[in-house]
Amino acid sequence: MRAFEAGWGGVVTKTIGLHPVTNVAGPKTKFLRSTLDGQLSMQKKPDTALHSSWNWELISDKPLDWWIPKIAGIKKAYPDRMLIASIMAGSGSDKELAAWQTLAKACQEQGADAFELNLSCPHMDRKDMGSNIGKDQEQVSIVTEVVKEVATVPVWAKLTPSTTDIVEEADAAFRGGADAIVSSNTFPSLPLIDPETLDFEMNVDGLVSSGGLGGPAILPQSLAKMSQLTTAFADKEFSGIGGISTFAHALNYMLLGCGTVQVCTAAMLDRAIGPTVVKNLISGMHEFMEKRGYTSIEEFRGLRRGNVVVHSKIRRPEGKEYHGGHEAEGYAS
Numbered sequence: 001m002r003a004f005e006a007g008w009g010g011v012v013t014k015t016i017g018l019h020p021v022t023n024v025a026g027p028k029t030k031f032l033r034s035t036l037d038g039q040l041s042m043q044k045k046p047d048t049a050l051h052s053s054w055n056w057e058l059i060s061d062k063p064l065d066w067w068i069p070k071i072a073g074i075k076k077a078y079p080d081r082m083l084i085a086s087i088m089a090g091s092g093s094d095k096e097l098a099a100w101q102t103l104a105k106a107c108q109e110q111g112a113d114a115f116e117l118n119l120s121c122p123h124m125d126r127k128d129m130g131s132n133i134g135k136d137q138e139q140v141s142i143v144t145e146v147v148k149e150v151a152t153v154p155v156w157a158k159l160t161p162s163t164t165d166i167v168e169e170a171d172a173a174f175r176g177g178a179d180a181i182v183s184s185n186t187f188p189s190l191p192l193i194d195p196e197t198l199d200f201e202m203n204v205d206g207l208v209s210s211g212g213l214g215g216p217a218i219l220p221q222s223l224a225k226m227s228q229l230t231t232a233f234a235d236k237e238f239s240g241i242g243g244i245s246t247f248a249h250a251l252n253y254m255l256l257g258c259g260t261v262q263v264c265t266a267a268m269l270d271r272a273i274g275p276t277v278v279k280n281l282i283s284g285m286h287e288f289m290e291k292r293g294y295t296s297i298e299e300f301r302g303l304r305r306g307n308v309v310v311h312s313k314i315r316r317p318e319g320k321e322y323h324g325g326h327e328a329e330g331y332a333s
């Protein structure tokens, strides 16, 4: 509601599921900061800049019954804004596939405008969920198809960046009927070890498990994933997320072909929790468009999509014969 008040167009809920969710004892998210001379730590110090967020939070620990009136209430207050329900269930059994449909039907009955299928959370406590589905092309297709069977609103598939070729999982989602792809969820990672205590900066009883990296550190990596996607599927829809806190960051995704962008870490960090980030994104976009005479995002969306090419297509110094890293002999000029 506060994001909408600040002028934002759409919001994606925290992922909603039907299974019981119990988070770890202790903090679920922390922020890694860098000093000017390159020291990285989660300890709050003056004169540091945000490097990344690190979290091992599961999906929402609130049940569907808690979410139902919230979704209805938000839509009632802001009927003209997009409220997207992020949903997650398991895979591999009819019971779990039915859970996807139960979640979808319940949320759309309350007015949710679209679904985001969470096929991407990297640190689930269950093996049949999250990025474990997202890494299995067959499961990606099946889950998408099952939700599409009951959905009366668009279905977006949020994919994991931790596969070899995200184009293949996107293809599987489109085969299942997905209307759009969202990338990226957080990247699998560990917190750093404190050189004084030799403990992980985040741990429970000294133990740690792989969690997700978000924030500025993942912007270039997430852009690389998005570029692969928008190049492979030029006529499809994409929502870009990963490392955005200013309009200049968001612009990268738009220039690669995204129609929407999303923000997580920056909105969590912002002192007013979100609204300042939202206001800066909106004013940044207006300034950019005014300066260049654009009246619609469509006038610059995808403008740099074609500029990402294979390495051998990059110009070599003038006058040097270049054959794509091969001997010239035997290759057509």
Ligand SMILES: Cc1cc2nc3c(=O)[nH]c(=O)nc-3n(C[C@H](O)[C@H](O)[C@H](O)COP(=O)(O)O)c2cc1C
Binding pocket: 014, 015, 028, 029, 053, 054, 055, 057, 058, 059, 060, 086, 118, 121, 158, 184, 185, 186, 213, 214, 215, 216, 218, 241, 242, 243, 244, 262, 263, 264, 265, 266
């Ligand atoms: C604390 C925290 C909780 C998250 N929970 C979810 C979630 O429930 N569902 C989901 O799809 N992504 C979740 N994410 C991933 C974010 O939506 C986003 O994909 C990722 O953080 C990258 O964007 P950012 O750099 O703007 O943070 C979470 C991220 C963080 C930091």
